[in-house]
Amino acid sequence: MSEPRLSELALDGLWKNNPALVQVLGLCPLLAISNTTVNAIGLAVATLVTLVVSNGVVSMIRDWVRPEVRLPVYVMVIASVVTIIELIMNAYFHSLYNTLGIFIPLIVTNCIIIARAEGFASRHAVGFSVFDGFVMGAGFGLVLITLGGMRELIGFGTLLGGAEQLFGPVAADWGVRILPEQMTFMLALMPPGAFIGLGLLIAFKQAIDQRASRRARAAQTARSGEPVVDAVG
């Protein structure tokens, strides 16, 4: 199979085929852990590392795994990677580990990871697979962090509150209060707030894409000198 270009892969993972905004995969951690920025960063990094390592390993063993047993093998690989990450987080970021709780082991069930293992890493060379894991993880993580920032800002009125859980005691005063406490909107912290926030982010992405395609069409017709026919209406 011909190898794709790296720039295309990056554009795919970060924007065009973004796991959270377009494929809408991994909704469970995306909605549950995006209540604060720090939680979101923690889970985003954990997911990204899992994706990179599992994509790399799956790609390495892709010639030896028989197709009949490939899915159990991939799940074993992913589960091992997640177990390693869970132990590392328990050792070095213990309070964040306690906050994220069940959602760290649940990374195993995040559909993005098995989807990339099955859809990409099992057919491409190691370098490309690792890169794909990185951009897909980054695309997912950036949405997770954006949503976490939005919800923390609206719900608590702060950003990066409790950063010491992730970055150590240096970060104890990194949290900034942007809105006064009376102006916070508790709905943003609740599950409906997560759904509404993700819906708004998806709509925002669609609006940008539509605008870009309208511009491109207008530029094309202007260049060719044809009358502008708006087929979409």
Next chain:
Amino acid sequence: MKFPVESSPHVEASSSVAGVMTTVLWALVPGTIAAVWLLGWGVLINVLLAVGAAWLAEAAMLWLRARPFKPALTDRSVLITGWILALCLPNLAPWWLPVVGAVFAVVVAKQLYGGIGYNLFNPAMVGYVVLLVSFPEAMTRWGAPVDGGATSLSLAQAAQWSVFGALPVGMGFDALSQATPLDQWRMVATQGGEVAGAGVSIWQGGGWSLWLNLAFLAGGAWMLWRGAIRWHIPVAMVVGVLVTAGLLWGIDSERFADPLFHLIGGGVIFGALFVATDPVTASTTPRGRLVFGFGIGTLTVLIRSLGNYPDGVAFAVLLMNLAVPLIDYYTRPAVFGRKRQNRDDRPDGKREA
């Protein structure tokens, strides 16, 4: 001789959205006057703020969505959304409470779903529930009824309280506020006390909730007479409340309130006449309306008796809104000329397996 051939419809109904909505607006007037009379000027301030915010939010969303302004802004439905929301809010609410609720109701619950006719959930109830779960403290700022003996605020004082949160000198918030009957009943019930003996009654403070409900009932009767609503939903909802409350009361009359208390102590009458009958979000078949109303009544009592919030009308309405497509599907009336309804015609055009 030639006969002109016209296509149907041959008889046009004169009802329009604006016409029905105008009837509803007039029907809200007696209840609103009674609420201002009994609960103070704060009610009127809430109504003005919520209606104004709802109208502006609708205009802003129409502009963003590049839709024509005139039909949506003149059909008066958005005024009703704001008005109904405001009547659910506490009479000592700060100014931003009705504004945030109305904006959320119109922007998220109505316009993001596609505007009038497309919304799944009753916008006013969505706004109310969002306020209830987001600002639990502000949503309990109920003032004592005007004739309940507490000091009452003039219009200017009420406006000052709403905007600046400032009370006249010598007046404390605690002197003004008083728990609603449902709140009191909940407090007694959750502390394991005996409801009947605790003096919790809808008659305290001159039975103001009874007068308020009578005023809403008058407006509702007028809507029925004008044909703006039909009897099915309100009657079924009241029956649902009475039956469920009666059952619970029959099981344990010390733990659960009596049916009359449930009927008058909260928003059942108002909800049955003005909220559940929303033509967009309610069921549309006659039998479906009975199921819809009964479900709201049952859920209201269950949420009040076993849930975490004092009143359950808003949650019950939203839950039954969700069930409307299912109810409508199973209660379709028989097509004229056929003996029984044809269940093979699924709404999506596929045949059932």
